[in-house]
Amino acid sequence: MERVDMTTVSNGVNVKALLDARDALKGAPEAAQFTWRATSKWQNGVHSTTRIQQFFGLGQEQNHKTEAVFEADHPEVFAAEDNGITPIEYLLVGLASCLTAGVASVAQNRGIQLRSVESTVEGNHDIRGILGADSDVRNGFNDIKVTFTIDADASEKDIEALVAQSQKRSAVFDALTNPTSVTVEVA
Amino acid sequence: MSDRSIEHVVLERGEIANSWRRERWDSLRLLTPNRQSRLPGHRYDGPDPDGYMTAGEVADFVAGFAKVADAPVRTGVDVTSVRAGRAGYELETSLGPLGARSVVLASGACNRPVVPPFHTEVPASVVQVTPFDYGAPDRLPDGGVLVVGASATGVQLAAELRRTGRPVVLAAGEHVRLPRTYRGRDVLWWMEASGVWDQRYDEIDDLTRARRLPSPQLVGSPSRETLGLNELTALGVEIVGRLAAVRDGWALFSGGLRNVASLADLKMERLLDTFDAWAASAGIDAPPPERFAPTRVPASPRLRLDLRGGEIRTIVWATGFRPEYGWLHVPVLDGKGRLRHDGGVVAPGLYALGLPVLRRRKSTFLHGIEDDAREVIAHLAAGL
Numbered sequence: 001m002e003r004v005d006m007t008t009v010s011n012g013v014n015v016k017a018l019l020d021a022r023d024a025l026k027g028a029p030e031a032a033q034f035t036w037r038a039t040s041k042w043q044n045g046v047h048s049t050t051r052i053q054q055f056f057g058l059g060q061e062q063n064h065k066t067e068a069v070f071e072a073d074h075p076e077v078f079a080a081e082d083n084g085i086t087p088i089e090y091l092l093v094g095l096a097s098c099l100t101a102g103v104a105s106v107a108q109n110r111g112i113q114l115r116s117v118e119s120t121v122e123g124n125h126d127i128r129g130i131l132g133a134d135s136d137v138r139n140g141f142n143d144i145k146v147t148f149t150i151d152a153d154a155s156e157k158d159i160e161a162l163v164a165q166s167q168k169r170s171a172v173f174d175a176l177t178n179p180t181s182v183t184v185e186v187a
Numbered sequence: 188m189s190d191r192s193i194e195h196v197v198l199e200r201g202e203i204a205n206s207w208r209r210e211r212w213d214s215l216r217l218l219t220p221n222r223q224s225r226l227p228g229h230r231y232d233g234p235d236p237d238g239y240m241t242a243g244e245v246a247d248f249v250a251g252f253a254k255v256a257d258a259p260v261r262t263g264v265d266v267t268s269v270r271a272g273r274a275g276y277e278l279e280t281s282l283g284p285l286g287a288r289s290v291v292l293a294s295g296a297c298n299r300p301v302v303p304p305f306h307t308e309v310p311a312s313v314v315q316v317t318p319f320d321y322g323a324p325d326r327l328p329d330g331g332v333l334v335v336g337a338s339a340t341g342v343q344l345a346a347e348l349r350r351t352g353r354p355v356v357l358a359a360g361e362h363v364r365l366p367r368t369y370r371g372r373d374v375l376w377w378m379e380a381s382g383v384w385d386q387r388y389d390e391i392d393d394l395t396r397a398r399r400l401p402s403p404q405l406v407g408s409p410s411r412e413t414l415g416l417n418e419l420t421a422l423g424v425e426i427v428g429r430l431a432a433v434r435d436g437w438a439l440f441s442g443g444l445r446n447v448a449s450l451a452d453l454k455m456e457r458l459l460d461t462f463d464a465w466a467a468s469a470g471i472d473a474p475p476p477e478r479f480a481p482t483r484v485p486a487s488p489r490l491r492l493d494l495r496g497g498e499i500r501t502i503v504w505a506t507g508f509r510p511e512y513g514w515l516h517v518p519v520l521d522g523k524g525r526l527r528h529d530g531g532v533v534a535p536g537l538y539a540l541g542l543p544v545l546r547r548r549k550s551t552f553l554h555g556i557e558d559d560a561r562e563v564i565a566h567l568a569a570g571l
Binding site: 161174178 | 441456
């Protein structure tokens with residue numbers, strides 16, 4: 001693929017730092033082990049508040065600059081108070097933001113100047129699963145569709161390749177498309 | 188080495204071209220067309236330059252080369268140990284100890300089939316085979332087959348099994364899509380003529396990735412057919428995503444099939460663009476450029492399959508191969524057991540040949556060895 005001078009393109013992604021990190025962590029797999037953490041507290045009804053600030057990585061405890069607080073609830077059509085988005089919608093937040101970050105990073109690395117990147121994420125969900133109304137229906141999404149609209153200094157093919165590569169390197173895309181072992185315990 | 192008058196011996200554990208005689212399935216043919224099948228001073232001179240040799244014909248071809256080259260081959264000699272010695276290397280062989288100033292590891296890239304660790308979770312009612320013990324469809328139990336992997340091996344075995352009327356499910360992860368012929372010529376002619384195959388290992392951006400690339404979806408068949416996911420779908424093979432896990436008797440497939448298909452389509456188109464640009468600049472007389480339909484992915488590919496349900500009686504693991512270095516007692520392997528080398532130069536007096544993208548993209552194709560061998564042996568000779 002043709003590479004243009006990366007310094008003439010600015011999407012605000014420090015690709016050099018990422019590439020340096022990749023090289024450094026190749027020889028230090030233990031430093032690459034991260035643990036992301038959230039703590040959640042029940043409020044009332046199906047409303048809960050989840051807070052995120054600390055995580056572990058590069059061999060030590062790390063902190064986000066500020067704590068982030070997320071309200072989750074169910075909408076009024078579920079006879080709830082709608083104090084926040086539903087838990088499954090948080091997966092859409094994760095997927096959209098992860099793929100978008102990937103598009104920006106890959107574009108920077110390939111010397112493609114982005115002007116705008118917008119996406120719509122739709123997750124189709126048959127709620128008979130979670131209601132126990134039909135045991136053949138799964139609880140989670142049946143499928144998810146992401147539609148990107150990208151304005152950039154690149155051909156249509158190069159933009160398609162950007163979006164494909166961002167999926168290939170996406171943590172959330174992988175977490176949603178491949179099985180993950182989940183352990184839930186009572187402390 | 189004969190040309191350079193370097194005293195040498197070639198040790199072969201079986202007979203010449205042993206793996207082509209004993210470790211390949213019955214229907215396998217070479218991916219390289221006959222007109223490109225050549226070794227130094229030895230080339231195909233039969234009646235079908237556009238055809239592809241059977242495994243047996245490849246073995247005979249290599250044996251013919253050994254004869255023409257008057258190579259000092261000692262067959263039936265098993266090398267059980269190579270270690271560094273005072274003056275080079277000390278070998279243990281089935282004929283006794285042997286010393287050598289230099290050793291060239293030419294034992295191949297495909298000594299052992301690789302099978303994912305979760306194969307132990309597959310229910311006992313399902314028979315598991317690798318390409319080494321596959322043989323032919325009639326040696327598998329009747330009934331459905333899950334073929335895991337969409338490299339050349341996976342697509343060939345899936346097609347062969349489907350053509351016997353069996354239900355076949357193919358689990359496809361990242362793969363390399365290629366048409367068999369392009370603009371009237373074999374795609375491997377384009378790879379060679381356009382110079383893509385000559386791209387050197389030290390010119391490749393991500394060499395680790397290039398060396399791990401699955402073999403392209405090609406088959407050497409008398410009909411010169413293209414055999415990719417679309418052709419398999421047309422045959423009635425069900426395509427699913429990469430086999431991600433086996434859990435509680437269920438095979439769980441990735442939901443990322445559409446993206447691996449898009450990646451393969453995009454990469455193929457980029458390669459065809461390269462061919463077209465080269466053809467235009469080189470003034471090649473060929474039919475006009477072609478473009479192929481995107482990979483058709485089922486609207487809702489299956490995400491899981493009950494391996495206890497009886498639908499699948501056999502799993503064929505077409506999940507790749509790795510070299511075997513259990514006999515190599517020299518600290519030249521990386522943490523993943525792969526040989527560390529710089530274009531085939533492993534350590535002082537220790538060399539490798541015949542590994543993926545050893546010095547060029549063509550390194551593992553039959554005639555690709557010639558340029559690699561010349562350069563590696565030049566290095567070896569300089570060190571003697």
